[in-house]
Amino acid sequence: MSGDNEEAQTVEETSVEEKDVQDKVISPEKSEEAKLKSRYPNLGNKPGGSDLLRKRLQKGQKYFDSGDYNMAKAKIKNKQLPTAAPEKTEITGDHIPTPQDLPQRKPSLVASKLAG
């Protein structure tokens, strides 16, 4: 079983090299960053900041207002009810979720396959 001491040393050497040749060589992380920014030019400069964390804190939020739903249903008598886009929006979007959109909550009555 070979040890992988060389791997750790190579990383150190590489970063030292990079500092020396900063003009010519970009660190892999920074080149990945450039790639991301070219794909998403509107990406903010605060990646770990409020937006990302707030998204994390709001996991599980499903907005359903029965009042809005019934009013919408009453107004649109002949037309189809607005349905949600296939992708779930994490933060309140510009549509009203309908009961059809919320996934059915079924408790697991089936035993775990690990016990099978």
Added chain:
Amino acid sequence: MAGAGGGNSDVQWCFSQVKGAIDDDVAEADIISTVEFNHSGELLATGDKGGRVVIFQQEPESKNQPQCRGEYNVYSTFQSHEPEFDYLKSLEIEEKINKIRWLPQKNAAQFLLSTNDKTIKLWKISERDKRPEGYNLKEEDGRYRDLNTVTTLRVPVFRPMDLMVEASPRRVFANAHTYHINSISVNSDCETYLSADDLRINLWNLEINDRSFNIVDIKPTNMEELTEVITAAEFHPNQCNTFVYSSSKGTIRLCDMRASALCDQHAKQFEEPEDPNNRSFFSEIISSISDVKFSHSGRYMMTRDYLSVKIWDLNMESRPVETYQVHEYLRSKLCSLYENDCIFDKFECCWNGNDSVVMTGSYNNFFRMFDRGYRQDVTLEASRENSKPRSVLKPRKVSTGGKRKKDEISVDSLDFNKKILHTAWHPLDNIIAVATTNNLYIFQEKLN
């Protein structure tokens, strides 16, 4: 590759067992979300996304097969948590078991804490192997007898019956967390435990479920100013006043409960200085600590961030004493890992019984072990292809350069859907439990 012996570098790992369905079509409920050995190693618990707990028990070593330690077979299984909907907050509460922690055994029964995002439960697992027979007023099937037919008096006796293992919820600790619980940790005093969510940590008494004490609160008055969240927390293994919590910014804070009731002021803060020149969009995300574990000795702690495992000496806050690269080759793939959300995967890590080796998971169903003494590491794979009983696991290698050697796998061929997030090491022996998406693998040291 060292083992529990601490000095032997010749440990080879063999496949022992695999639990779970073989088919590739994985139901979401079957995704394993936590794995934990109890304090003796005799019991192994798993939790899944469907809110179920399965406990395996090690069979006593058989004289016929001295070359392998006992197998783990199903001991008990129960539904721990159910899905809920909080109508007031319009919040869906998943039944997924985030963590299981065993209590040290005090009597014949076993106790464990299991938690989902919002509620912690104390479960008692007890054995019943006798039942009373010969009641005067009841028939054997439970129906009450007509009193007129009772003419004699007898003493009921206990007779043996087939072993029955029962799990019953003894306490439910609810309504104490606004945010999602990520950790629970039993204190060495065996009376209290902590539960941590994204912004707060609470202290509970195991006997009292209608109140808990808030001991850490990092919620800013203005949520716009939120910069970091709590990612994991753990009590010190033998100092009942000490606990640590890690953050999404890569820092670990150690708190002493003797100093004040609210431990917002840390006693120590562990943070590795970062070179500002190397800072990128991804720096903070990959520095987020996904797991923190004290060594059994209590002298060190280990943290896992996206690309590495770090060992910290509790006496030194300025930098870790050891750093191990788990999959450094992913640094040049961060863009796509951000796009497919893999960069947010939360890997756990664990120590072996004598703190000489640490283990953590990676992608492609690979997992890594780092021997601290011998400075060696190995990459192994959990797969059905290597599942012949007692077959020795062959080390795997990911090729990073241009030339790919035979048996190596290139970074672009790695399956990022096959992630090993949860692993556990038997507290005394060289037996490990490795969870792939929906299967549990048990590997043992090759014994001659």
